[in-house]
Amino acid sequence: xxxxxxxxxxxxxxxxxxxxxxxxxxEHQSHLMESVIAVExxxxxxxxxxxxKLGTIRELWDYRELFYFLAWRDMKVRYKQTVLxxxxxxxxxVFTMVIFxxxxxxxxxxxxxxxxxxxxxxxxxxxxxxxSSTLNSAGLSLVSNSGLLTKIxxxxxxxxxAAALGGLVDFLIGSVLLVGFIIxxxxxxxxxxxxxxxxxxxxVLLAFSLGSFLAALNVKYRDVxxxxxxxxxxxxxxxxxxxxxxxxxxxxxxxxxxxxxxGLIEAFRYALVPSYKxxxxxxxxxLAVTAGLFVFAMVYFKRTEKAFADIV
Numbered sequence: 001x002x003x004x005x006x007x008x009x010x011x012x013x014x015x016x017x018x019x020x021x022x023x024x025x026x027e028h029q030s031h032l033m034e035s036v037i038a039v040e041x042x043x044x045x046x047x048x049x050x051x052x053k054l055g056t057i058r059e060l061w062d063y064r065e066l067f068y069f070l071a072w073r074d075m076k077v078r079y080k081q082t083v084l085x086x087x088x089x090x091x092x093x094v095f096t097m098v099i100f101x102x103x104x105x106x107x108x109x110x111x112x113x114x115x116x117x118x119x120x121x122x123x124x125x126x127x128x129x130x131x132s133s134t135l136n137s138a139g140l141s142l143v144s145n146s147g148l149l150t151k152i153x154x155x156x157x158x159x160x161x162a163a164a165l166g167g168l169v170d171f172l173i174g175s176v177l178l179v180g181f182i183i184x185x186x187x188x189x190x191x192x193x194x195x196x197x198x199x200x201x202x203x204v205l206l207a208f209s210l211g212s213f214l215a216a217l218n219v220k221y222r223d224v225x226x227x228x229x230x231x232x233x234x235x236x237x238x239x240x241x242x243x244x245x246x247x248x249x250x251x252x253x254x255x256x257x258x259x260x261x262x263g264l265i266e267a268f269r270y271a272l273v274p275s276y277k278x279x280x281x282x283x284x285x286x287l288a289v290t291a292g293l294f295v296f297a298m299v300y301f302k303r304t305e306k307a308f309a310d311i312v
Contacts, residue, residue, distance in 0.1 A: 063154050070162035074137065075169055089170035090177065093129055097122045104242050113244045115273050116185050122177070123269045124241040127199075130171040131207045131261065132232045138163035138211025139228045142219050142308060149308050156305045157298075160215045164208040171200070178272065187272060195271040199264055206260055206290045213297040216304045219311050240265055245279065257285040260293070 060067070079086055097118055104110045105117040112120040138160035142149065145159055175196070182189060218224035236242075239261045248256050256262045263279070263286030270278040 059155055060158070063158060066154055067158045067162055067165075070158060071165040074162055074166035078166070086169075086173060089173040092170075093122060093125045093174050094177070096125050096129075100125070100242065110243050111247070113246060113276060115269065115276055119181055119185060119187070119272060120244075120269065121241070122181065123272050124265045126171060126174045127203050127265060127268050128236070128239065128241055128261070129174075130167050131203060132236075133170070134164050134167040134204075134207040135211050135214070135232060136228055137167070138208065139214035139218060140225060141211070142215045143222075143225070156308055157212060157301060160212040161208060163211060164204055167207070168200075168204070182272070188274070189272065190274060192271050192274045195267060199267050199271065202260075202287055202290050203264055205294055206264070209290070209294040209297040212301050213293075216301045216308075219304070219308050235259070235261070245282070246277070253279060253282055254285070257282040258289065260286040260289040262286060 079088065100121040101117045105112065105121070141159040141163050142156065148154070148159075149156065178196075181187070214224055214228060238259055240247075240256070245253065245256055245262060245266055257279075263283035266276075266278050267283050270276045
C-alpha cells in the first residue's frame with residue numbers, strides 16, 4: 001500500500017507540473033501576442049497616416065499589381081469554358097449591326113445621314129457595347145467581390161477600375177474590323193480617324209465614373225443590381241445609336257447632349273466618315289458632363305468606402 005501511495009503521489013505531482021508548464025506557456029504566448037499586436041497597431045496607424053499624406057494616387061500605384069491581376073482575371077472569367085472564346089467580341093457587334101441594318105435601316109427606313117448603314121450602326125455599337133458591359137460589371141464589382149472586401153485591405157476603387165480596363169479588350173478586337181469596313185466601302189478617312197482612339201479616353205472615364213458610383217450605391221441598396229440592366233435598356237433608346245441626332249430639332253439638341261454618350265457616339269461616327277455632321281458644342285457639353293460625373297463619383301465613393309466591409 002505504501003508503494004501504491006508513493007506511485008499515485010508521483011503521478012499527481014507530474015500532472016501538476018505539466019499543468020504549470022502549460023499555464024506558463026499559455027501566459028507566455030498571450031504576452032507575446034499582446035506585444036505583437038502592440039507593435040503592429042502603431043505600424044498600421046503609421047501606414048494609414050503615410051497614405052493620407054501621400055494621397056490616393058500613390059496608394060493606387062502601390063497596388064498596381066493587384067489592379068492588373070483583377071483586370072486579367074475579369075478577362076479570363078468572361079470567356080472561361082466558352083466554345084467560341086474571344087470570337088464573342090466580334091460576333092456580338094456584327095450580329096447586332098446586321099439586325100439593326102435590316103430592321104431599322106431597311107424596314108423602318110430610319111435615315112443614316114448618307115452613311116452606309118453597316119458603318120452607321122457598327123461605329124456606334126462598338127462604344128455602346130463597351131459602355132453597357134462595363135457599366136454592368138463595374139456596378140456589381142464590389143458585391144461580387146465581397147470576400148476580398150472583408151478579408152484584406154486594398155483601395156476599393158481598384159475593383160470598378162479593373163472592370164473598366166478588362167472591357168477594353170473586346171473594344172480593341174472589334175475595332176480591328178473597322179479596317180475591313182474602311183477598305184470595303186472605300187472610305188476616305190483623314191486626320192479625323194485619330195479621334196477614334198482619342199475618344200476612347202472619355203468613354204472609359206464615363207463608364208468608370210458611373211460604374212464606381214453604382215458600385216458604391218449597390219453595397220447599401222441592392223435594388224441597384226436590378227436597376228442597372230433596366231437603365232441600360234432605356235439608355236439605348238436615349239442615345240443616337242439607332243437614329244442620328246439630326247432627328248431632334250435644333251432647339252432640343254442641348255437636351256440630347258445632357259446624355260454624355262450622345263456627343264461621344266456621334267464623334268465616333270465622324271471619326272470614320274468625315275462627311276458626317278457632328279455638333280462640336282454637343283461633344284463639348286458631353287465632355288463637361290463626363291468630367292462632372294467623374295468628380296462626383298470619386299467624392300461619393302471616397303466618402304462611403306470605409307463602410308463597405310461592414311455592410312457588404
